[in-house]
Amino acid sequence: MDKIIDGKAIAATMRETIKADVEKLTAQGVTPGLAVVLVGEDPASRVYVSMKEKACEQAGIFSDEHKLPAATTEAQLLALIDEINNDARIDGILVQLPLPPHIDESKILEAIAPAKDADGFHPYNVGRLVTGNPLFQPCTPYGVMKMLEHTGVDLKGKEVVVVGRSNIVGKPVALMCLAQHATVTICHSRTRDLAAQVGRADVVIAAVGQPEMIKGAWIKEGAVVIDVGVNRVGDKKLVGDVEFAAAKERASAITPVPGGVGPMTITMLLYNTVESAKRRARR
Numbered sequence: 001m002d003k004i005i006d007g008k009a010i011a012a013t014m015r016e017t018i019k020a021d022v023e024k025l026t027a028q029g030v031t032p033g034l035a036v037v038l039v040g041e042d043p044a045s046r047v048y049v050s051m052k053e054k055a056c057e058q059a060g061i062f063s064d065e066h067k068l069p070a071a072t073t074e075a076q077l078l079a080l081i082d083e084i085n086n087d088a089r090i091d092g093i094l095v096q097l098p099l100p101p102h103i104d105e106s107k108i109l110e111a112i113a114p115a116k117d118a119d120g121f122h123p124y125n126v127g128r129l130v131t132g133n134p135l136f137q138p139c140t141p142y143g144v145m146k147m148l149e150h151t152g153v154d155l156k157g158k159e160v161v162v163v164g165r166s167n168i169v170g171k172p173v174a175l176m177c178l179a180q181h182a183t184v185t186i187c188h189s190r191t192r193d194l195a196a197q198v199g200r201a202d203v204v205i206a207a208v209g210q211p212e213m214i215k216g217a218w219i220k221e222g223a224v225v226i227d228v229g230v231n232r233v234g235d236k237k238l239v240g241d242v243e244f245a246a247a248k249e250r251a252s253a254i255t256p257v258p259g260g261v262g263p264m265t266i267t268m269l270l271y272n273t274v275e276s277a278k279r280r281a282r283r
């Protein structure tokens with residue numbers, strides 16, 4: 001096992017498979033389609049949306065962009081989602097978050113047809129994940145699971161400590177590890193003695209959003225460390241939630257930031273869209 005888990009390489013391998021699947025589906029007359037909805041001018045959201053657009057193009061996925069002004073009303077957005085829900089060319093729908101404050105985010109996410117919910121945030125898909133019968137799984141945590149799989153980490157019986165309990169990373173990744181028969185602990189801002197919790201872990205998954213707050217000295221010798229955090233320090237430098245240099249000395253495998261979990265998220269969005277198109281092809 002390589003010590004540095006190369007997210008770029010794993011993502012590239014997966015994208016080759018995705019591309020081949022898209023070619024097969026297209027030959028059967030089912031070109032996978034992803035609709036991306038962006039409301040407003042948030043610069044970071046614009047960058048993400050254009051990255052998703054480009055990734056779709058490279059994979060041969062049909063991408064249908066809807067860029068709407070910030071003044072779009074909730075009713076207009078709901079009407080658009082209804083239209084996309086009924087568009088037979090579309091297998092996945094992604095509404096870029098955050099939405100402008102006058103729009104109720106949960107109302108919008110719940111309006112997406114669960115069978116096209118490529119982000120896996122609809123309560124139906126959350127429920128399927130909780131009950132151990134997943135349909136769409138959220139992209140970043142699903143990417144973490146694919147990285148562990150590609151690295152050859154068998155979670156059965158392992159102590160996994162997840163730091164962070166957000167709906168988009170911490171909670172779903174904990175459920176996914178549980179489904180793989182790990183013993184899972186979820187830590188958060190009120191956890192007492194985080195160092196002791198992390199110190200027990202065979203696998204540490206950090207999704208906190210605070211630069212290098214998990215110290216290398218806390219990591220158990222030989223543990224696997226997955227760092228989801230992306231934190232900008234100073235003008236340009238990106239660091240994770242884990243003190244990488246020190247943690248690397250103790251870990252058996254660790255993801256870098258950047259180049260770790262980051263490249264997996266869009267890859268899993270493509271993957272979810274293609275899996276949905278496969279279901280369409282079987283109907």
Ligand code: NDP
Pocket residue numbers: 140163164165166167168169170187188189190191194207208209210213228229230231261262263265
């Ligand atoms: P949130 O801010 O939604 O959640 C952060 C979690 O960390 C919360 O549960 C919070 O606890 C917990 N936390 C905060 N401070 C501490 C502390 N001192 N000790 C223990 N726990 C703490 O973040 P996200 O889950 O959305 O994202 C986490 C990180 O992952 C961010 O850096 C983000 O940029 C990154 N990210 C990367 C992605 C990618 O690579 N593609 C995609 C998504 C996220 P509490 O609940 O008690 O407040």
